[in-house]
């Protein structure tokens with residue numbers, strides 16, 4: 001089965017099994033290893049990507065469903081001011097420990113700050129409620145997201 005879609009702003013065409021998940025298409029076929037394989041049940045958020053701009057769990061989506069659509073991972077957001085601020089805030093705030101949850105959490109946080117540049121603590125908490133972190137206890141990532149909101153220049 002051919003899947004044609006846009007990955008991080010570039011058109012890709014991929015020959016893949018008909019039942020392959022988006023998570024596996026990204027990791028195994030396209031080598032995008034920032035997208036993590038955690039629970040594979042839609043529970044942990046480690047596999048979060050943007051599909052058409054919205055955060056989704058790529059382990060819950062057949063690759064065939066992204067035909068003609070746009071998929072974004074953290075690689076595609078490298079130079080986005082919001083992501084730059086998030087990375088800086090996460091690093092300086094000690095919000096990364098093992099880092100397994102971090103790409104997915106950054107995607108969720110990016111989507112939050114893109115749509116809501118000045119979130120409340122509750123809104124930030126809600127935005128990452130689908131991203132399980134076994135290391136940090138969430139306090140430092142939440143602080144980092146709110147810090148990044150302060151650092152991000154107004155559009």
Ligand code: FES
Nearest residue numbers: 038039040045059
């Ligand atoms: S691996 Fe997809 S939600 Fe856990």
Ligand code: FES
Nearest residue numbers: 098101133134135
């Ligand atoms: S930093 Fe280890 S799972 Fe979040």
